[in-house]
Amino acid sequence: MAREHLDLAPIRRLAGTVRLPGSKSISNRVLLLAGLAHGETLVREVLESDDTGHMLTALAKLGVSCLHVGGRDYRVTGAEGTFPSKAADLFLGNAGTAVRPLTAVLAFSGGHYRVSGVPRMHERPIRDLVDALRDLGADVAYLEREGFPPLEIRPGVPRRQVAARVRGDVSSQYVTALLMALPLVGAGTITIDGDLVSKPYVEMTLELMRRFGVPATRTEWSSFTVPAARYESPGEIFVEGDASSASYFLAAGAISGLTSESAVRVEGVGRSSIQGDVRFTEVLERMGAIVRLGDNWIETTAPVGGKLRALDADLNHIPDAAMTVAVLALFADGPSTLRYIGSWRVKETDRLAAMATELRKLGAAVEEGADSLRVTPPAAFRAATIDTYDDHRMAMCFSLAALGGVPVRINDPECVRKTFPEYFTEFLRLAVPAR
Numbered sequence: 001m002a003r004e005h006l007d008l009a010p011i012r013r014l015a016g017t018v019r020l021p022g023s024k025s026i027s028n029r030v031l032l033l034a035g036l037a038h039g040e041t042l043v044r045e046v047l048e049s050d051d052t053g054h055m056l057t058a059l060a061k062l063g064v065s066c067l068h069v070g071g072r073d074y075r076v077t078g079a080e081g082t083f084p085s086k087a088a089d090l091f092l093g094n095a096g097t098a099v100r101p102l103t104a105v106l107a108f109s110g111g112h113y114r115v116s117g118v119p120r121m122h123e124r125p126i127r128d129l130v131d132a133l134r135d136l137g138a139d140v141a142y143l144e145r146e147g148f149p150p151l152e153i154r155p156g157v158p159r160r161q162v163a164a165r166v167r168g169d170v171s172s173q174y175v176t177a178l179l180m181a182l183p184l185v186g187a188g189t190i191t192i193d194g195d196l197v198s199k200p201y202v203e204m205t206l207e208l209m210r211r212f213g214v215p216a217t218r219t220e221w222s223s224f225t226v227p228a229a230r231y232e233s234p235g236e237i238f239v240e241g242d243a244s245s246a247s248y249f250l251a252a253g254a255i256s257g258l259t260s261e262s263a264v265r266v267e268g269v270g271r272s273s274i275q276g277d278v279r280f281t282e283v284l285e286r287m288g289a290i291v292r293l294g295d296n297w298i299e300t301t302a303p304v305g306g307k308l309r310a311l312d313a314d315l316n317h318i319p320d321a322a323m324t325v326a327v328l329a330l331f332a333d334g335p336s337t338l339r340y341i342g343s344w345r346v347k348e349t350d351r352l353a354a355m356a357t358e359l360r361k362l363g364a365a366v367e368e369g370a371d372s373l374r375v376t377p378p379a380a381f382r383a384a385t386i387d388t389y390d391d392h393r394m395a396m397c398f399s400l401a402a403l404g405g406v407p408v409r410i411n412d413p414e415c416v417r418k419t420f421p422e423y424f425t426e427f428l429r430l431a432v433p434a435r
Contacts, residue, residue, distance in 0.1 A: 003413055003414060004411065005330045005385075005409050005410060005411045005412070005413065006409070006410045006413040006414070007021075007407065007408075007409050007410075008399060008402040008407065008408045008409070008410065008428075009402070009407055009433055009434070010039075010404075010405050010407060010434035011256075011402040011403050011432065011433060011434060012256065012403075012404055012432045012433060012434040013252075013255075013256030013403070013431075013432050014249065014252040014253065014256055014264050014403075014430040014431055014432070015256075015263070015264065015427070015428070015430060015432060016264065016265070016430040017264075017265040017266075017267060018234070018249050018264075018265075018266055018426050018430060019241070019266075019267045019268055020241030020242050020245055020246055020267065020268035020269060021047050021048070021049070021241065021245060021268075021420055021421075021422070022045045022047035022239035022240070022241065022242060022243055022268075022274060022394060023047065023239055023240050023241065023243065023269075023418070024041070024047050024049060024051050024052065024097060024242060024401075024418075024419045025097055025201060025204060025242075025243075025244075025245075025275070026204065026208070026240055026274075026275070027043075027046050027047040027052045027055075027238050027239050028051060028052060028055045028095070028097040028098055028101070028236055029097070029101070029165070029176070029180070029204070029205060029208050030043055030046075030208060030239060030385060031043060031046065031055050031056065031059060031074070031076065031181065032051070032055065032059070032101055032102070032105065032180065032339055033065070033208060033209065033212045033231055034062040034076035034078060034212075034229045034233065034237075035066070035076055035078060035079055035083075035152055036078060036079060036080075036081055036105065036180075036183075036184070037061045037078035037080070037212055037213075037228075037230075037231035037232055037233045038078055038080045038081075038230060038232050038233060039074060039078055039232060039233030039235075039237070040073050040076065040077050040078065040229065040233060040235075041075070041076045041233040041234065041235065041237060042069070042073060042235065042236040042237075043073065043074045043075075043076055043079065043225065043237055044047045044072070044073045044074050044236065044237070044238045044239065044241065045071075045073070045238055045240075045241075045268075046072050046073070046074055046239055047072075047151050047239065047242065047419065047421050048072060048421065049417060049418055049420065049421060050093055050095070050417045050419075051093065051094075051095035051097060051098060051418055051419060052416045053123040054091070054092045054093045054095045054098050055092075055095065055097075055098045055102075056090060057076070057100060058088075058090045058102060058213060059076075060078070061077065061081040061085060061088045061089075061090060062084070062085045062088055062090075062109075063083055063084030063085040063301060064076065064077065064078070064079050064083065064084075065077040069350070073082060074236045078080050078231070078323055079160065079231070080181070081184055081231065081376065082109060082110065082184075083106075083109050085111065085335055086110060086111035086112065086357075087111055087112045087113070088110075088111070088113050088114075089113075089116075090102065090114065090115050090116070091116055091117065092115065092116070092117045092420075093117050093118055093121065094118045094120050094348055094390070094418070095117070095121075095348075095418075096115055096121075096124065096134060096171070096274065096281065097153070097167065097173065098366070099115060099117060099121060099124075099126070099149060099169070100126065100173040100174060100176065100177040101173070101176060101177045101180050101181070102115065103115055103126065103129065103130075103133070103151060103153070103177065103216060104129065104176075104177035104178055104180065104181035105131060105138070105180060105181045105184065106136035106153045107133045107136075107139075107140055107153055107181065108136075108138065108158060108181055108184040108185050109155070109184070109282075110155045111153075111155065111417035112152075112153070112154050112155070113152070113153040114143070114150065114152055114153075115149060115150070115151045116143075116149060116150035116151075117149055117150070118390075118432070119333050120348060120349065120390065121149055121379065122144065122148055122149050122410045123148060124148065124149070124347075125147055125148060125170060125171075125346055126147065126148060126149055126151070126347055127146075127147035128166055128167045128170055128171075128174055128293075128431065129166065129173075129174040129177055129178070130142075130147075130151070131166075132164045132165060132166040132174070132178060132190075133164075133178075133181075135159075135164060135363075136156075136158060136159055136162055136164055136185070136188075136194055136419055137154070137156045137157045137158040137159045138156040138158075139153065139154040139155065139156040140152070140153050140156075140330070141153075141154075142407060144231075148276075150229045152162045153388055155182075157227065158185045160187070160402075162182060162185050162186065162187060163186030163188060163189050163190075163191070163369060164178050164182075164188065164189070164190045164191070165191045165193055166178060166190060166191075166192065166193065166198030167192075167193050167194055168193060168194050168195055168197060168221070169194045169195055169196075169197055169342075170197070170343070170346060171197070171198075171203070172196060172197055172198035172199065172201045172343075174204050175190060175192065175196065175202050175205075175224070176201065176202060176205040179202070179205055179206070179209065179216055179224060179226060180188050180209065182226040183209075183214050183226060183228075183229060183230060183231060184314060186228050186230075187225075187226055187227055187228040188225075188397050189223060189224065189225050189226070189283035190223060190224040190226075191222065191223045191381075192222055192223065192224075193200075195221075196221045197316055197318050197319070197340075197342075197343045198276070198316065198317065198343060199221055199276070199317060200276020200277070200279070200317055200318070201276060202221075202273070203274070203276065204275060204276065205276050206218065206224075209231075211234050211237060212231045212232060212233070212234060213229055213230070213231055213234075214226065214227065214229045214231060215227060215229070216233070216351075232271055234282060240268060240269050240273055240274065240275060241266065241267065241268020241269040242268075242269070242275075242277035242419065243269045243273055243276075243277035243278045243280070244275075244277045244320040244321055244419075245396070245419065245423070246263060246266040246268075246269055246277075246278075246280070246298060247277065247280045247321040247324040247427075248324055248397065248399065248400065248423075248427070249264050249266050249395070249427075249430070250264065250266060250280065250281065250284060250298060250300045250398050251284070251289075251300075251324050251370060251400055252264055252403060252427075252430070253265075253289070253299070253300030253301055253302070254284050254287065254289035254300045254301070254302055254308065255302060255308070255328070255331050255400065255403050256403055263299050263300060264296070264299065264300055264301075264430065265297055265299040266297065266298050266299075266334075267296060267297045268296065268297075269296070269298065270293050270294050270295045270296045270297050270298055271293040271294065271295055272295045272296070274319055276317055277318050277320055277321040278298075279317060279318055279321075280318055280321035280324065280421075281293065281323075282317070283311070283313065283318070283321075283325055284300060286311050286313070287302055287303070287308040287309050287311055288303030288304075288307070288308055288309045288330065289301070289302060290302070290303065290304075293359040294376070295363075297423070307332075307333050308328060308331050308332045308333065309332060309333055310329070310332040310333055310335055310336040311325075311332070311336050311337075312336065312337040312339070313338065313339065314327070314334075314339050314340050315338050315339065315340065315341055316339075316340035316341070316343075319341060319343050319347075320342065320393060321342075322338055322341050322344075323351060323355065323393050323397050324349040324358065324396075324397055324400075326338055326340055326355050326373055326375060326397070327397045327398060327400045327401065328400070329357070329364075329375035329377065329415055330359065330362060330364055330375065330377050330378065330381070330401065330404065331377065331403070331404070333373065333377075334376075334377070335365075335374055335376040336374070336375050337372060337373070337374045337375075337376075338372060338373045338374075338375070339371070339372045340372070341371055341372065341373065342370060342371030344345075347363075347391070347393075348389070348390065348391040348392070348393070348418075349389035349390065349391045349394070351384050351391065351393070351394070352368055352373060353368065354387075354389050354391065354394060355373060355394070356368040356373060357387075358384075358386050358387065358394065359375060359400060361382065361384040361385070362378060362381055362382055362384050362401055362404065362406075363378025363379070363380060363381055363382040364376060364377060364378050365378075378404075381404035381405055381406045383406040383407045383408065384401065385407070385408075385409040385411060386398040386401070386408060386409065386410050386411060387411050387412075388410065388413070388415050389417050390412065391415060392415050392416045392417070392418040392420065395410050395412070395413055395415050395416050395423075396416060396420065396423055397431070398410060398433070399423075399424070399427055402431075405434060410424075
């Protein structure tokens with residue numbers, strides 16, 4: 001039976017080492033690319049979570065063999081650019097990393113498909129991606145509310161000149177989806193209207209496409225060019241540890257790790273990472289934390305004197321890890337301002353509103369802007385019951401509040417299944433109780 005809540009007693013510090021689960025963003029991109037490629041791909045260290053489970057189930061329904069070969073490894077037999085199944089009803093939960101790319105790929109797969117998810121996914125906008133796909137000749141229809149899933153996809157007639165335009169200020173997943181789909185129609189270009197949010201996630205997509213034999217390029221961040229090339233299996237590919245999940249443990253080390261003996265280390269991600277959220281370490285350093293990096297590990301301890309500095313920062317490039325920064329701000333020496341985080345509003349929940357509400361429960365003063373958050377630390381932490389809004393990152397972020405010396409209740413802790421099912425087990429394993 002799922003737990004309705006988890007009670008965290010006050011925690012003095014975290015100390016030790018945690019091996020990170022695989023990156024959700026990399027796992028789902030790699031599984032889809034392997035499913036489209038020519039040849040077999042051994043995908044190692046796939047994240048075991050709700051979101052990757054939805055992708056694996058969808059690929060199986062589309063006729064792609066994804067054989068579990070032990071541990072967290074899968075052998076994927078590529079469909080060579082066209083899925084064998086030409087009709088499928090795909091339920092994808094609340095997995096944006098599955099819904100957006102699959103919608104684009106299915107639009108050029110010559111079949112009849114239905115894409116749906118949980119109620120929250122049906123509130124997350126997809127109009128800009130659908131408009132771009134329709135401009136390319138795709139036949140995509142809304143089954144309920146205009147501009148939102150669920151969707152019905154029928155065989156379209158791709159344009160001869162493949163030139164897409166898409167807004168960049170809503171979700172970088174629209175650009176990722178178009179990039180991954182364009183090789184299926186030969187080649188093409190994508191022009192970005194406005195400023196592109198979450199650029200590191202698009203850079204990740206480009207790098208993974210290169211590894212699968214499609215060297216797409218960009219001109220600054222205003223346009224992208226995809227060559228006429230088919231996806232080729234690299235034979236074997238490893239999924240990095242999840243940099244967004246690393247942020248919670250690294251933050252805990254910055255709050256409570258006063259000596260090298262009480263440092264927190266994460267393994268599976270480091271200076272060689274292709275994930276943008278590894279730049280969370282730069283924020284920690286700005287706040288005064290001591291950060292050490294290896295190729296495949298990161299370690300943090302608290303600032304000399306133990307107090308984090310407040311900051312005013314543009315966090316557009318690390319939208320997921322920016323949530324951890326919002327909770328870190330509770331432990332700073334003054335008010336902190338997080339800017340250009342408007343993409344939070346179209347995630348698993350309206351994260352700007354949710355974060356403001358829950359931070360206030362702990363005693364913080366919070367000013368919520370259209371795309372910003374200003375957090376003034378509490379004079380004294382208050383015990384609180386944190387609502388998580390069926391959002392895994394809300395649950396993981398607010399576990400850090402127990403380091404404020406108060407008990408914290410996390411409602412619906414099982415929502416972490418989306419990306420890190422063992423999160424609370426690992427968190428409590430490293431936790432040293434307050435006396």
